[in-house]
Amino acid sequence: xxxxxxxxxxxNEGNPTPERRVEKTDQEWQAELTPEQYRIxxxxxxxxxxxxxxxxxFEPGLYACVCCDTLLFxxxxxxxxxxxxxxxxxxxxxxxxxxxxxxxHGMQRMETLCNTCGAxxxxxxPDGPAPSGLxxxxxxxxxxxxASCQSKxxxxxxxxxxxxxxxxxxxxxSRVESGYSGGEIANPTYQAxxxxxxxxxxxxxxxxxxxxxxxxxxxRIHLSTHNPTTHNQQGAxxxxxxxxxxxxxDAEQDAVARQVIEEMASAYDDPIVTEVQPLxxxxxxxxxxxxxxxxxxxxxxxxxxxxxxxxxxRELFREKLKDQxxxxxx
Ligand SMILES: [Zn+2]
Numbered sequence: 001x002x003x004x005x006x007x008x009x010x011x012n013e014g015n016p017t018p019e020r021r022v023e024k025t026d027q028e029w030q031a032e033l034t035p036e037q038y039r040i041x042x043x044x045x046x047x048x049x050x051x052x053x054x055x056x057x058f059e060p061g062l063y064a065c066v067c068c069d070t071l072l073f074x075x076x077x078x079x080x081x082x083x084x085x086x087x088x089x090x091x092x093x094x095x096x097x098x099x100x101x102x103x104x105h106g107m108q109r110m111e112t113l114c115n116t117c118g119a120x121x122x123x124x125x126p127d128g129p130a131p132s133g134l135x136x137x138x139x140x141x142x143x144x145x146x147a148s149c150q151s152k153x154x155x156x157x158x159x160x161x162x163x164x165x166x167x168x169x170x171x172x173x174s175r176v177e178s179g180y181s182g183g184e185i186a187n188p189t190y191q192a193x194x195x196x197x198x199x200x201x202x203x204x205x206x207x208x209x210x211x212x213x214x215x216x217x218x219x220r221i222h223l224s225t226h227n228p229t230t231h232n233q234q235g236a237x238x239x240x241x242x243x244x245x246x247x248x249x250d251a252e253q254d255a256v257a258r259q260v261i262e263e264m265a266s267a268y269d270d271p272i273v274t275e276v277q278p279l280x281x282x283x284x285x286x287x288x289x290x291x292x293x294x295x296x297x298x299x300x301x302x303x304x305x306x307x308x309x310x311x312x313x314r315e316l317f318r319e320k321l322k323d324q325x326x327x328x329x330x
Pocket of ligand 1: 069118
Protein backbone atom coordinates (compact mmCIF):
# COMPACT_ATOMS: atom_id res chain seq x y z
CA UNK A 1 0.00 0.00 0.00
CA UNK A 2 1.36 3.41 -0.94
CA UNK A 3 1.72 6.07 1.73
CA UNK A 4 2.74 9.73 1.52
CA UNK A 5 6.45 8.90 2.12
CA UNK A 6 6.37 6.64 -0.98
CA UNK A 7 4.85 9.41 -3.09
CA UNK A 8 7.58 11.84 -1.97
CA UNK A 9 10.23 9.23 -2.75
CA UNK A 10 8.81 8.62 -6.25
CA UNK A 11 8.70 12.37 -6.96
CA ASN A 12 12.29 12.89 -5.74
CA GLU A 13 14.04 9.72 -6.86
CA GLY A 14 12.06 8.61 -9.89
CA ASN A 15 8.74 6.95 -10.57
CA PRO A 16 8.20 3.18 -10.71
CA THR A 17 8.50 1.55 -14.13
CA PRO A 18 5.12 1.05 -15.83
CA GLU A 19 4.20 -2.24 -17.51
CA ARG A 20 4.06 -0.52 -20.89
CA ARG A 21 4.44 2.98 -22.28
CA VAL A 22 2.17 4.80 -24.72
CA GLU A 23 3.66 7.76 -26.55
CA LYS A 24 1.79 9.91 -29.07
CA THR A 25 2.23 13.34 -30.58
CA ASP A 26 0.01 16.24 -29.57
CA GLN A 27 -1.69 16.00 -32.98
CA GLU A 28 -2.47 12.33 -32.43
CA TRP A 29 -3.91 12.97 -28.96
CA GLN A 30 -5.92 15.87 -30.30
CA ALA A 31 -7.42 13.65 -32.98
CA GLU A 32 -8.38 10.92 -30.48
CA LEU A 33 -9.67 12.94 -27.54
CA THR A 34 -12.56 15.36 -27.12
CA PRO A 35 -11.44 19.01 -26.68
CA GLU A 36 -12.27 18.79 -22.94
CA GLN A 37 -10.33 15.52 -22.49
CA TYR A 38 -7.38 17.01 -24.38
CA ARG A 39 -7.41 20.21 -22.34
CA ILE A 40 -7.37 18.36 -19.04
CA UNK A 41 -5.13 15.37 -19.75
CA UNK A 42 -2.60 16.91 -22.15
CA UNK A 43 -2.69 20.59 -21.12
CA UNK A 44 -3.08 19.99 -17.35
CA UNK A 45 -6.33 21.91 -16.94
CA UNK A 46 -8.69 21.30 -14.02
CA UNK A 47 -12.40 20.61 -14.45
CA UNK A 48 -14.93 22.60 -12.45
CA UNK A 49 -15.67 21.10 -9.00
CA UNK A 50 -18.96 19.14 -8.81
CA UNK A 51 -19.11 19.07 -12.63
CA UNK A 52 -19.27 15.28 -12.89
CA UNK A 53 -21.71 12.58 -11.79
CA UNK A 54 -18.66 10.40 -11.15
CA UNK A 55 -18.20 11.99 -7.70
CA UNK A 56 -21.30 10.25 -6.36
CA UNK A 57 -20.79 6.98 -8.24
CA PHE A 58 -19.76 4.12 -5.96
CA GLU A 59 -20.74 0.99 -7.91
CA PRO A 60 -18.06 -1.72 -8.15
CA GLY A 61 -15.78 -1.55 -11.14
CA LEU A 62 -12.53 -0.06 -12.30
CA TYR A 63 -11.43 3.33 -13.53
CA ALA A 64 -9.06 3.53 -16.49
CA CYS A 65 -7.07 6.35 -18.09
CA VAL A 66 -9.25 7.99 -20.73
CA CYS A 67 -6.21 8.32 -23.04
CA CYS A 68 -4.62 4.85 -22.95
CA ASP A 69 -7.12 2.51 -21.16
CA THR A 70 -4.64 1.59 -18.42
CA LEU A 71 -6.46 0.63 -15.22
CA LEU A 72 -5.78 3.22 -12.52
CA PHE A 73 -8.27 2.82 -9.68
CA UNK A 74 -10.66 0.25 -8.21
CA UNK A 75 -14.08 1.51 -7.12
CA UNK A 76 -13.39 -0.20 -3.77
CA UNK A 77 -10.80 2.52 -3.03
CA UNK A 78 -13.16 5.39 -3.94
CA UNK A 79 -14.58 7.58 -1.19
CA UNK A 80 -16.74 10.68 -0.73
CA UNK A 81 -14.29 13.50 -0.05
CA UNK A 82 -16.77 16.35 -0.47
CA UNK A 83 -14.24 18.12 -2.70
CA UNK A 84 -16.33 17.92 -5.87
CA UNK A 85 -13.78 15.70 -7.62
CA UNK A 86 -13.74 11.88 -7.68
CA UNK A 87 -11.44 10.79 -4.85
CA UNK A 88 -9.55 7.55 -4.23
CA UNK A 89 -7.26 6.38 -1.42
CA UNK A 90 -5.02 4.12 -3.47
CA UNK A 91 -4.25 3.33 -7.11
CA UNK A 92 -4.96 -0.16 -8.44
CA UNK A 93 -1.20 -0.84 -8.71
CA UNK A 94 1.83 0.91 -7.26
CA UNK A 95 3.26 1.59 -10.71
CA UNK A 96 0.07 2.80 -12.40
CA UNK A 97 0.58 6.47 -11.49
CA UNK A 98 3.58 8.84 -11.77
CA UNK A 99 4.18 11.75 -9.42
CA UNK A 100 5.79 15.12 -9.94
CA UNK A 101 6.02 18.23 -7.78
CA UNK A 102 3.81 20.98 -9.21
CA UNK A 103 4.61 24.60 -8.27
CA UNK A 104 1.97 26.20 -10.51
CA HIS A 105 -0.52 28.82 -9.27
CA GLY A 106 1.68 29.77 -6.27
CA MET A 107 1.02 26.42 -4.56
CA GLN A 108 3.18 23.40 -3.99
CA ARG A 109 1.15 20.35 -4.91
CA MET A 110 1.86 16.76 -5.96
CA GLU A 111 0.70 16.22 -9.52
CA THR A 112 -0.44 12.75 -10.60
CA LEU A 113 0.01 11.49 -14.14
CA CYS A 114 -0.89 8.25 -15.87
CA ASN A 115 2.43 6.38 -15.69
CA THR A 116 1.71 4.71 -19.04
CA CYS A 117 0.91 7.71 -21.24
CA GLY A 118 1.71 10.79 -19.13
CA ALA A 119 -1.90 12.04 -19.00
CA UNK A 120 -2.46 14.66 -16.30
CA UNK A 121 -5.01 13.17 -13.87
CA UNK A 122 -5.11 15.57 -10.92
CA UNK A 123 -3.25 15.78 -7.60
CA UNK A 124 -2.68 13.64 -4.53
CA UNK A 125 -2.81 14.97 -0.97
CA PRO A 126 -1.77 13.46 2.40
CA ASP A 127 -5.18 14.11 3.99
CA GLY A 128 -7.10 11.00 2.90
CA PRO A 129 -8.68 8.29 5.05
CA ALA A 130 -6.69 5.57 6.87
CA PRO A 131 -4.91 3.29 6.34
CA SER A 132 -3.09 4.92 3.39
CA GLY A 133 -3.91 8.52 4.40
CA LEU A 134 -3.91 9.45 0.72
CA UNK A 135 -6.50 11.41 -1.27
CA UNK A 136 -6.14 11.12 -5.01
CA UNK A 137 -8.18 14.07 -6.23
CA UNK A 138 -8.94 13.28 -9.86
CA UNK A 139 -10.49 14.99 -12.85
CA UNK A 140 -13.48 12.84 -13.82
CA UNK A 141 -12.81 13.71 -17.46
CA UNK A 142 -9.42 11.94 -17.26
CA UNK A 143 -11.05 8.71 -16.12
CA UNK A 144 -13.26 6.13 -17.76
CA UNK A 145 -15.33 3.67 -15.74
CA UNK A 146 -15.03 0.06 -16.88
CA ALA A 147 -16.94 -3.02 -15.78
CA SER A 148 -15.17 -5.21 -13.28
CA CYS A 149 -13.79 -8.52 -14.49
CA GLN A 150 -11.72 -8.72 -11.34
CA SER A 151 -11.97 -11.73 -9.13
CA LYS A 152 -10.06 -13.03 -6.15
CA UNK A 153 -8.33 -16.32 -5.32
CA UNK A 154 -6.61 -17.37 -2.10
CA UNK A 155 -4.00 -20.14 -1.96
CA UNK A 156 -1.47 -21.47 0.52
CA UNK A 157 1.49 -23.51 -0.62
CA UNK A 158 4.22 -23.04 1.95
CA UNK A 159 6.08 -19.84 2.72
CA UNK A 160 4.12 -16.89 1.28
CA UNK A 161 7.32 -15.15 0.20
CA UNK A 162 7.55 -17.86 -2.51
CA UNK A 163 3.91 -18.05 -3.56
CA UNK A 164 3.61 -14.26 -3.76
CA UNK A 165 6.69 -14.00 -6.03
CA UNK A 166 5.20 -16.57 -8.41
CA UNK A 167 1.70 -15.14 -8.82
CA UNK A 168 3.02 -11.57 -9.18
CA UNK A 169 4.54 -12.60 -12.51
CA UNK A 170 1.33 -13.75 -14.19
CA UNK A 171 -0.45 -11.72 -16.85
CA UNK A 172 -3.95 -10.81 -15.66
CA UNK A 173 -2.90 -10.71 -12.01
CA SER A 174 -3.13 -7.12 -10.77
CA ARG A 175 -2.39 -7.65 -7.09
CA VAL A 176 -0.96 -10.28 -4.75
CA GLU A 177 -1.08 -9.84 -1.00
CA SER A 178 0.55 -12.08 1.58
CA GLY A 179 -1.52 -12.98 4.61
CA TYR A 180 -3.03 -15.60 6.87
CA SER A 181 -6.22 -17.63 6.64
CA GLY A 182 -7.88 -20.86 7.65
CA GLY A 183 -7.16 -20.59 11.38
CA GLU A 184 -8.85 -19.93 14.66
CA ILE A 185 -7.78 -16.52 15.97
CA ALA A 186 -8.55 -13.03 14.66
CA ASN A 187 -5.83 -10.64 13.41
CA PRO A 188 -2.92 -13.07 13.83
CA THR A 189 0.68 -11.84 13.76
CA TYR A 190 3.53 -13.48 11.85
CA GLN A 191 5.09 -14.59 15.13
CA ALA A 192 1.85 -16.21 16.28
CA UNK A 193 1.28 -17.99 12.94
CA UNK A 194 4.91 -19.26 12.99
CA UNK A 195 4.24 -21.18 16.21
CA UNK A 196 1.85 -23.36 14.22
CA UNK A 197 -0.70 -22.94 17.06
CA UNK A 198 -3.15 -20.49 15.42
CA UNK A 199 -4.29 -22.93 12.73
CA UNK A 200 -3.68 -20.30 10.06
CA UNK A 201 -1.83 -21.06 6.87
CA UNK A 202 0.48 -18.59 5.16
CA UNK A 203 -1.53 -17.68 2.05
CA UNK A 204 -1.65 -15.20 -0.79
CA UNK A 205 -4.71 -13.33 -1.95
CA UNK A 206 -4.63 -12.85 -5.71
CA UNK A 207 -6.69 -10.25 -7.59
CA UNK A 208 -7.03 -11.31 -11.21
CA UNK A 209 -8.84 -10.45 -14.42
CA UNK A 210 -10.95 -13.42 -15.48
CA UNK A 211 -10.82 -12.32 -19.10
CA UNK A 212 -7.01 -12.79 -19.07
CA UNK A 213 -6.48 -15.78 -16.77
CA UNK A 214 -9.00 -18.29 -15.47
CA UNK A 215 -9.40 -19.53 -11.91
CA UNK A 216 -8.73 -23.08 -13.15
CA UNK A 217 -5.38 -21.96 -14.59
CA UNK A 218 -4.47 -20.30 -11.30
CA UNK A 219 -5.24 -23.57 -9.47
CA ARG A 220 -3.11 -25.51 -11.99
CA ILE A 221 -0.23 -23.08 -11.51
CA HIS A 222 -0.63 -23.25 -7.74
CA LEU A 223 -0.47 -27.06 -7.71
CA SER A 224 2.49 -27.12 -10.12
CA THR A 225 4.60 -24.63 -8.17
CA HIS A 226 4.63 -26.26 -4.75
CA ASN A 227 4.47 -29.85 -3.55
CA PRO A 228 0.79 -30.60 -2.95
CA THR A 229 1.54 -34.16 -1.76
CA THR A 230 3.40 -33.37 1.47
CA HIS A 231 1.34 -32.93 4.60
CA ASN A 232 2.10 -29.66 6.52
CA GLN A 233 5.45 -29.36 4.81
CA GLN A 234 7.17 -27.60 1.89
CA GLY A 235 10.82 -28.53 1.54
CA ALA A 236 12.54 -27.71 4.83
CA UNK A 237 9.57 -25.66 6.09
CA UNK A 238 7.43 -27.77 8.41
CA UNK A 239 4.26 -26.88 10.32
CA UNK A 240 0.52 -26.44 9.74
CA UNK A 241 1.20 -22.85 8.56
CA UNK A 242 2.91 -24.35 5.50
CA UNK A 243 0.06 -26.69 4.53
CA UNK A 244 -1.22 -26.84 0.97
CA UNK A 245 -4.61 -25.18 0.88
CA UNK A 246 -7.14 -23.58 -1.48
CA UNK A 247 -9.65 -21.20 0.10
CA UNK A 248 -12.68 -20.92 -2.16
CA UNK A 249 -14.72 -17.69 -2.40
CA ASP A 250 -17.84 -19.49 -3.64
CA ALA A 251 -19.27 -22.86 -4.63
CA GLU A 252 -18.02 -22.46 -8.18
CA GLN A 253 -14.39 -21.95 -7.10
CA ASP A 254 -14.77 -24.92 -4.77
CA ALA A 255 -15.97 -27.13 -7.63
CA VAL A 256 -13.27 -25.92 -10.05
CA ALA A 257 -10.52 -26.47 -7.46
CA ARG A 258 -11.64 -30.05 -6.77
CA GLN A 259 -11.93 -30.75 -10.48
CA VAL A 260 -8.40 -29.48 -11.21
CA ILE A 261 -6.99 -31.52 -8.29
CA GLU A 262 -8.62 -34.64 -9.74
CA GLU A 263 -7.36 -33.80 -13.21
CA MET A 264 -3.78 -33.37 -11.94
CA ALA A 265 -3.69 -36.33 -9.56
CA SER A 266 -2.09 -38.66 -12.11
CA ALA A 267 0.90 -36.31 -12.47
CA TYR A 268 2.03 -37.13 -8.92
CA ASP A 269 3.33 -40.39 -7.42
CA ASP A 270 1.68 -39.62 -4.09
CA PRO A 271 -1.90 -38.48 -3.42
CA ILE A 272 -2.58 -34.72 -3.46
CA VAL A 273 -3.28 -33.60 0.12
CA THR A 274 -4.30 -30.01 -0.70
CA GLU A 275 -7.23 -28.89 1.49
CA VAL A 276 -10.14 -27.17 -0.25
CA GLN A 277 -12.34 -25.17 2.11
CA PRO A 278 -14.50 -22.04 2.03
CA LEU A 279 -12.65 -18.79 2.74
CA UNK A 280 -13.77 -17.22 5.99
CA UNK A 281 -11.38 -14.33 6.59
CA UNK A 282 -8.18 -13.27 4.91
CA UNK A 283 -5.84 -11.34 7.22
CA UNK A 284 -3.23 -9.19 5.46
CA UNK A 285 0.29 -9.87 6.73
CA UNK A 286 2.60 -7.19 8.11
CA UNK A 287 4.08 -4.71 5.60
CA UNK A 288 7.56 -6.26 5.73
CA UNK A 289 6.12 -9.51 4.34
CA UNK A 290 4.57 -7.83 1.28
CA UNK A 291 6.62 -7.90 -1.95
CA UNK A 292 9.25 -9.81 0.01
CA UNK A 293 11.13 -11.34 -2.91
CA UNK A 294 11.02 -8.16 -4.99
CA UNK A 295 12.34 -6.14 -2.01
CA UNK A 296 14.93 -8.67 -0.78
CA UNK A 297 16.25 -10.56 -3.83
CA UNK A 298 19.69 -10.98 -2.28
CA UNK A 299 18.61 -12.48 1.03
CA UNK A 300 19.88 -16.07 1.36
CA UNK A 301 16.37 -17.58 1.47
CA UNK A 302 15.37 -15.74 -1.72
CA UNK A 303 18.56 -16.80 -3.47
CA UNK A 304 18.50 -20.41 -2.35
CA UNK A 305 14.78 -21.20 -2.40
CA UNK A 306 12.74 -18.64 -4.32
CA UNK A 307 14.98 -17.82 -7.31
CA UNK A 308 15.37 -21.43 -8.54
CA UNK A 309 11.64 -22.00 -8.00
CA UNK A 310 10.81 -18.89 -10.04
CA UNK A 311 13.17 -19.91 -12.82
CA UNK A 312 11.41 -23.28 -13.12
CA UNK A 313 7.98 -21.66 -12.97
CA ARG A 314 8.89 -19.13 -15.69
CA GLU A 315 9.99 -21.93 -18.02
CA LEU A 316 6.88 -23.99 -17.33
CA PHE A 317 4.33 -21.19 -17.74
CA ARG A 318 6.12 -18.91 -20.21
CA GLU A 319 2.96 -18.10 -22.16
CA LYS A 320 1.11 -16.96 -19.02
CA LEU A 321 3.69 -14.41 -17.88
CA LYS A 322 3.48 -10.64 -17.93
CA ASP A 323 5.61 -9.50 -20.83
CA GLN A 324 7.80 -7.06 -18.91
CA UNK A 325 11.34 -8.20 -18.16
CA UNK A 326 11.75 -9.50 -14.64
CA UNK A 327 14.99 -8.98 -12.76
CA UNK A 328 16.34 -12.30 -11.59
CA UNK A 329 18.95 -12.59 -8.88
CA UNK A 330 22.34 -13.14 -10.51
ZN1 LIG B 1 -2.85 6.87 -19.75
